[in-house]
Amino acid sequence: MKLIVLTWFGLVGFLLGVEPPLADLGKQIFLDTALSNPPGQGCISCHSPKAAFADPRRVSPGAMKGRMGRRNAPSLMYAALIPPQRLEDTYDENGELEYIVEGGLFLDGRAHDLLDQVRHPFFDKNEMNIADEEELAGKLRKRDYGKEFEGLGDKEVNEKAFEALVAFLREPLFRPFNARIDEYWAGNKEALSLSERRGLDVFQTSGGCATCHLTGVASWPKPLLTDSGFDNLGAPAIGKIDPGLGGITGKTGELGQFKVPSLRNVALTAPYLHNGSIQTLKEVMEFYNKRDLEPERWGVTNYPGTVNHEDMGNLELTDQEVDDLVALMDAFTDRTLVGIPEGRIFPEVPPGVPTTEERKAFFIPKRRHDLTAPRRPGAE
Numbered sequence: 001m002k003l004i005v006l007t008w009f010g011l012v013g014f015l016l017g018v019e020p021p022l023a024d025l026g027k028q029i030f031l032d033t034a035l036s037n038p039p040g041q042g043c044i045s046c047h048s049p050k051a052a053f054a055d056p057r058r059v060s061p062g063a064m065k066g067r068m069g070r071r072n073a074p075s076l077m078y079a080a081l082i083p084p085q086r087l088e089d090t091y092d093e094n095g096e097l098e099y100i101v102e103g104g105l106f107l108d109g110r111a112h113d114l115l116d117q118v119r120h121p122f123f124d125k126n127e128m129n130i131a132d133e134e135e136l137a138g139k140l141r142k143r144d145y146g147k148e149f150e151g152l153g154d155k156e157v158n159e160k161a162f163e164a165l166v167a168f169l170r171e172p173l174f175r176p177f178n179a180r181i182d183e184y185w186a187g188n189k190e191a192l193s194l195s196e197r198r199g200l201d202v203f204q205t206s207g208g209c210a211t212c213h214l215t216g217v218a219s220w221p222k223p224l225l226t227d228s229g230f231d232n233l234g235a236p237a238i239g240k241i242d243p244g245l246g247g248i249t250g251k252t253g254e255l256g257q258f259k260v261p262s263l264r265n266v267a268l269t270a271p272y273l274h275n276g277s278i279q280t281l282k283e284v285m286e287f288y289n290k291r292d293l294e295p296e297r298w299g300v301t302n303y304p305g306t307v308n309h310e311d312m313g314n315l316e317l318t319d320q321e322v323d324d325l326v327a328l329m330d331a332f333t334d335r336t337l338v339g340i341p342e343g344r345i346f347p348e349v350p351p352g353v354p355t356t357e358e359r360k361a362f363f364i365p366k367r368r369h370d371l372t373a374p375r376r377p378g379a380e
């Protein structure tokens, strides 16, 4: 019976373009700018649909005048597909087994999963600046959608709101997989220009990009263009010093490391890197290619000791190859995100994208790890 209702709802929902009830509540909360303190800011203020739900500003101002975040707000496209934080075993250069962090939300991976993440913006002093659970619940109850919270205590009101946001961010509109690269991988070789095809070749061979921005499948049945690992690219220092993953784990070797982002829709999400220090994709490619040969161009970085010199910094790519890589980035842009129809806030959903219900096996909560515990064989 439940299945029939869901399927029926899925069909009607598909025809009408509406979300299932919980996701629809999440959408309303996502758009609501009256919850912050002072009012005026909501998720939508820093995650702009036109910029693939990233922030085109280097860092985002908070609801409270004068407050500023320290990181460039990332895209929320595919964010619900980022695997939960986990420890992965690998071998270091001496052949010793070590455990490295993968997955988790935020650029330093500090939130275990999306449900853990969505609560933070409400209470962050540099974001929506709500004092406590009580204030948030009180505000949620007073909104048009407040009837959804009838009979619930403060904590339950907020939990329902967080779950609703997660349900919304899992919706097909955030995971259409309808970029030209997807058509190319589905067999239409004409979907990419000659330059983009050369770029893809560099990406997967001499550029070494695909070692971190995976073109194969890992945690999801389609490539996410990330391995969800962490690394220090030696981003030019700007703004506040930011310890990244090392600030969470307390491990000096992880200072300055940030999550490998998905490159899907990257052409829409300038500026780049965790601190928004690089303006254009062309410069990002030049940085990868010649970082170590042009120290005066890129200036100082905050954690030189952990910078990755093995995989980048002197790639010896030609100018043509650099241009081909830049061209390739455009092939990662979802068609639904370019030219969102007039009068619509959110991109449309292309036909055939599986519903969240159909993909629920991928959204099962995973076990938590203590990232600050000693990482030795047998400890995990």
Ligand code: HEC
Residues within 6 Å of the ligand: 030, 041, 042, 043, 044, 045, 046, 047, 060, 061, 062, 063, 069, 070, 071, 072, 073, 074, 075, 076, 079, 082, 104, 105, 106, 107, 108, 114, 117, 118, 121, 122, 126, 127, 128, 165
């Ligand atoms: C003031 C601007 C601002 C507001 C408001 C805001 N965000 Fe963000 N968001 C950011 C920034 C900046 C980051 C990166 C922060 C970090 O890594 O520490 C981020 C990160 C995220 C991430 C993690 C993405 C990833 O790749 O790990 C998610 C998911 C997210 N925000 C969802 C939301 C939701 C849902 C709301 C509303 C409840 C919201 N944000 C409100 C600026 C904002």
Ligand code: HEC
Residues within 6 Å of the ligand: 203, 207, 208, 209, 210, 211, 212, 213, 230, 231, 232, 233, 235, 258, 259, 260, 261, 263, 266, 269, 271, 272, 273, 274, 275, 281, 284, 285, 288, 308, 311, 312, 325
């Ligand atoms: C060793 C892993 C690794 C390799 C190899 C790698 N990247 Fe990255 N990439 C990262 C990490 C980590 C970041 C985020 C760094 C930060 O925020 O400071 C990143 C960021 C980016 C960004 C900016 C994304 C954004 O939203 O800010 C682009 C574009 C990019 N990489 C493209 C490439 C290309 C093209 C190559 C090959 C030339 C490549 N990457 C090779 C790990 C890697």
